[in-house]
Amino acid sequence: MCAPDRGSRGDLSVVGGGAVGLTCALAAVDSGWRVRVYDAGPTTRAAHVAGGMLGCFAEGHPGEDRLLAISRDSVARWPALIERLGDPTIATAADSLLIGATAADMEHLRAQVRFLLSEEPDDADRLPAVTPADLRAAEPALVRGIAGGFRAIGEGSVDNRKLIAGLQRALDAAGAARIDAHVDDLADVPGDQVLVAAGLGTRTLLPGVELRGEKGEILRLRRTRFSVPPPAHVIRARWHGRPAYLVPREDGIVLGATQYEAYDAADRAPLAGGVSDLLADAGEMMPSLRTYELAEVSAGIRPSSPDGVPIVERVDERVVVAAGHGRNGIALSPWTAHIVTELLSPDTASSTHQRSRSLTWN
Ligand SMILES: Cc1cc2nc3c(=O)[nH]c(=O)nc-3n(C[C@H](O)[C@H](O)[C@H](O)COP(=O)(O)OP(=O)(O)OC[C@H]3O[C@@H](n4cnc5c(N)ncnc54)[C@H](O)[C@@H]3O)c2cc1C
Incomplete structure (x- = not known):
């Protein structure tokens, strides 16, 4: 299958350059979006300090069956992401x-x-x-x-800092723009679509998201x-x-x-x-x-998030959110990128009601 032309789907701004934002940005570039990533730096980035475990079974606790299903899906997507990044040393253990x-x-x-x-x-x-x-x-x-x-x-780990560096390199090579800036208001961000993946900073940009x-x-x-x-x-x-x-x-x-x-x-x-x-x-x-x-x-x-399940949803015609990944955001990044790519596709972009829970957007 041919890769879509870069930019053929339109302009996407991603707010947040942690594990989730960068993985989603790379999947978006690969599916034809012209991407800009805005990031406030590593000081508040959970992915900078994380352990890098790709937890699935070890994270599966009674009552968290939805999270377990998501984790199983995401862990299965990791080999393809490592291959896309072209650096096998990002993975540090297989089991x-x-x-x-x-x-x-x-x-x-x-x-x-x-x-x-x-x-x-x-x-x-x-x-x-x-x-x-x-x-x-x-x-x-x-x-x-x-x-x-x-x-x-099959439940391994990655070096989280090498992962972030590898994602940044892959985005640079694919022609995405990375801008070191703190975004205060989504209205200031250009783009046909905006993905908010700003970790804990998401709740300031989208007060309807409870984190x-x-x-x-x-x-x-x-x-x-x-x-x-x-x-x-x-x-x-x-x-x-x-x-x-x-x-x-x-x-x-x-x-x-x-x-x-x-x-x-x-x-x-x-x-x-x-x-x-x-x-x-x-x-x-x-x-x-x-x-x-x-x-x-x-x-x-x-x-x-309040129930431990990441919030990956369309907010309105222009904005999608991916936040609330708790203790598993690195492990869950490939699954999140897959869902975000679907939410950005023209069919779902026109719907304002792609929500998996009741949130009040304001
Ligand atoms: C001690 C610890 C250990 C962990 N261990 C693991 C583990 O082993 N495995 C695992 O899967 N997960 C682990 N995690 C969880 C994981 O780190 C998080 O779930 C994950 O980093 C969330 O990714 P994120 O991209 O949503 O947020 P973050 O990694 O926090 O990144 C958010 C980014 O957004 C930027 N930002 C915020 N606000 C703005 C704004 N207004 N404008 C522009 N940029 C903004 C920040 O600068 C940051 O770079 C651990 C976390 C901690 C704290």
């Missing part, structure tokens, strides 16, 4: 190990897997149970005595010459009742993350308590990490 420290942690994991398989029994092959010996064979640096776990096959901020501390550890190599899998632990994860990078790991309600959207200061909990859990889980350097301590705010 995850879901591990439980104690019998009680394992019971929690088993309940989660029961839910997942009740939604999709065919997934059993992609979620095999693993013994403590299997875990140590897969990741020899894991501490002895872990109760057990599951392997989540909560969920803050989280996250750390970056760098391997030294005295350290064992980083794990080859994403390791997602239920560790004495607390969630914790290790996400491989070329030079170390990302260790995350805490999660709690952010009462001040400008507050991205990491709290000492969160940082010390993460270090304590990681040091127990994989004692050799104690020889890694603590390269970066940060905190970010996840832009979350």
